[in-house]
Amino acid sequence: MALASEIRSLRNRVAIVGVGASPQGTVPGSTSLSxxxxxxxxxLDDAGLKKHDIDGLxxxxxxxxxxxxxxxxxxxxxxxxxxxxxxxxxMGGSTAGALIQQAALAIDSGMATTVACVMGDAxxxxxFRFAMAGGWSDSWGIWGxxxxxxxxxxxxxxxxxxxxxxxxxxxxxxxxxxxxxSLNPDAxxxxxxxxxxxxxxxxxxxxxxxxxxxxxxxxxxxxxVTSAERAKxxxxxxxxxxxxxxxxxGRTLEREDWWYVPHQKEALERAYAMAGLGPRDVDLxxxxxxxxxxVILWLEHAGFCKIGEGGSFVENxxxxxxxxxxxxxxxxNLSESYxxxxxxxxEGVRQMRxxxxxxxxxxxxxxxxxxxxxxLNTANALLLTAx
Amino acid sequence: xxxxxxxxxxxxxxxxxxxxDGCRKGELRLQKCCSCGHVRYPIxxxxxxxxxxxxxxxxxxxxxxxxxxxVFHQVYHPAFKNDVPYNVSLIQLDEGPRMFSNVVGxxxxxVKVGERVEVLFDAVTDELTLPRFRLAxxx
Numbered sequence: 001m002a003l004a005s006e007i008r009s010l011r012n013r014v015a016i017v018g019v020g021a022s023p024q025g026t027v028p029g030s031t032s033l034s035x036x037x038x039x040x041x042x043x044l045d046d047a048g049l050k051k052h053d054i055d056g057l058x059x060x061x062x063x064x065x066x067x068x069x070x071x072x073x074x075x076x077x078x079x080x081x082x083x084x085x086x087x088x089x090x091m092g093g094s095t096a097g098a099l100i101q102q103a104a105l106a107i108d109s110g111m112a113t114t115v116a117c118v119m120g121d122a123x124x125x126x127x128f129r130f131a132m133a134g135g136w137s138d139s140w141g142i143w144g145x146x147x148x149x150x151x152x153x154x155x156x157x158x159x160x161x162x163x164x165x166x167x168x169x170x171x172x173x174x175x176x177x178x179x180x181x182s183l184n185p186d187a188x189x190x191x192x193x194x195x196x197x198x199x200x201x202x203x204x205x206x207x208x209x210x211x212x213x214x215x216x217x218x219x220x221x222x223x224x225v226t227s228a229e230r231a232k233x234x235x236x237x238x239x240x241x242x243x244x245x246x247x248x249x250g251r252t253l254e255r256e257d258w259w260y261v262p263h264q265k266e267a268l269e270r271a272y273a274m275a276g277l278g279p280r281d282v283d284l285x286x287x288x289x290x291x292x293x294x295v296i297l298w299l300e301h302a303g304f305c306k307i308g309e310g311g312s313f314v315e316n317x318x319x320x321x322x323x324x325x326x327x328x329x330x331x332x333n334l335s336e337s338y339x340x341x342x343x344x345x346x347e348g349v350r351q352m353r354x355x356x357x358x359x360x361x362x363x364x365x366x367x368x369x370x371x372x373x374x375x376l377n378t379a380n381a382l383l384l385t386a387x
Numbered sequence: 388x389x390x391x392x393x394x395x396x397x398x399x400x401x402x403x404x405x406x407x408d409g410c411r412k413g414e415l416r417l418q419k420c421c422s423c424g425h426v427r428y429p430i431x432x433x434x435x436x437x438x439x440x441x442x443x444x445x446x447x448x449x450x451x452x453x454x455x456x457x458v459f460h461q462v463y464h465p466a467f468k469n470d471v472p473y474n475v476s477l478i479q480l481d482e483g484p485r486m487f488s489n490v491v492g493x494x495x496x497x498v499k500v501g502e503r504v505e506v507l508f509d510a511v512t513d514e515l516t517l518p519r520f521r522l523a524x525x526x
Contacts, residue, residue: 131463137403138430141395145475145487146463154477158455161500206458253428253485254435259455
């Protein structure tokens with residue numbers, strides 16, 4: 001396995017040295033561009049870097065970015081950066097982690113020194129509804145099959161039928177995320193909820209209720225990556241990229257286990273192998289939660305429990321702060337803000353620096369961060385460690 | 388006279404027209420690869436198994452099993468506003484492929500994973516007939 005050993009050589013060679021987020025939620029007068037710029041400036045300040053230190057620019061076009069895949073040009077022009085290494089990527093909720101991995105490869109190969117990964121999206125103010133249907137020429141919408149929620153509802157329905165997972169167990173994920181958001185002054189939804197609140201919330205796409213679904217938010221985020229060597233001289237305690245991996249099910253309906261998002265497990269296995277770590281080494285996790293079921297699947301894929309046991313795993317506060325495996329300590333997509341997973345990485349970095357105040361996991365050294373996107377197609381995992 | 392049909396319709400081309408023509412004639416048919424025999428869905432120009440372009444349209448039994456099932460309460464497309472709550476199910480066809488459709492004729496939330504279903508053809512316009520599914524008659 002030559003490839004695996006080569007990737008293993010990247011372990012701890014690249015670090016995250018700056019993170020920034022714009023105000024989140026409903027940000028009046030904002031645009032995808034203004035939110036991205038705000039996040040970029042905050043990440044630069046966080047890193048103690050100047051704009052001219054950035055020679056790589058990787059971006060995710062927001063759903064409301066009119067320039068779409070030309071987003072890297074729009075941002076390069078706006079920020080006044082002539083990057084040696086640049087581009088945009090659209091992998092939905094897997095984009096943030098994928099861009100950081102791309103940055104790591106570029107930095108390690110010498111194509112760039114310091115890469116800013118940036119996104120901004122005024123999805124809330126722009127009333128973007130994530131109602132897209134799959135299916136190309138024969139749109140699933142012909143049969144009324146629309147939205148990101150529906151794809152994950154298909155997952156949840158089958159998981160419930162095969163393994164007895166319940167709506168109340170889905171609710172445990174929502175309750176945990178909300179409790180964590182209540183400790184995060186930057187979170188959009190901070191009022192604690194109960195399982196009963198979850199059970200009383202309106203049906204969206206059964207089995208999902210409103211509180212199974214992530215928010216829709218305005219916001220931006222930026223993550224700055226550089227070599228471990230250079231990171232030593234910078235302002236912040238660096239957070240090491242110890243392991244990472246990606247996987248994709250290009251096939252959708254053609255793959256019988258598509259509903260179970262099997263590539264998530266592949267991405268995690270690659271990240272564990274690169275890092276030389278396993279689930280027992282992980283102190284906390286930021287698991288991509290576009291819908292509550294996603295967290296349950298991640299827990300199974302990441303080896304914290306067996307297949308089909310994710311529903312019972314999330315009970316009894318096990319994924320809450322103080323529990324066995326705190327998950328989504330800033331509130332996640334469900335309660336902090338829906339930044340398509342970018343803030344999961346930001347939170348992972350802050351936890352590894354130990355700067356999270358009342359929501360800090362004491363003594364945490366290893367944080368798993370995951371992302372998933374499109375129509376249950378893309379996935380990635382990062383293993384972040386404290387330097 | 389019926390109101391204009393404003394729900395999404397297939398983008399007809401030479402590739403998918405035989406499928407939709409089949410539905411109008413009351414036949415569920417899919418492409419079968421002439422090279423490796425794989426029966427495929429979605430409709431595609433190449434076999435995703437062997438990349439052959441040669442395929443023949445093969446009639447299916449129209450029988451299958453509910454693979455997963457959900458109920459829409461949210462209106463994501465205005466043309467469905469009078470339909471909610473409605474069922475969408477992923478159907479495992481006996482010949483191998485899976486496709487999205489609707490299980491009709493029963494309350495939308497009563498459909499269960501693993502139930503046997505059979506195709507029916509719903510002529511929603513003069514030009515367009517949709518394959519939907521109903522619970523199979525007991526043998």
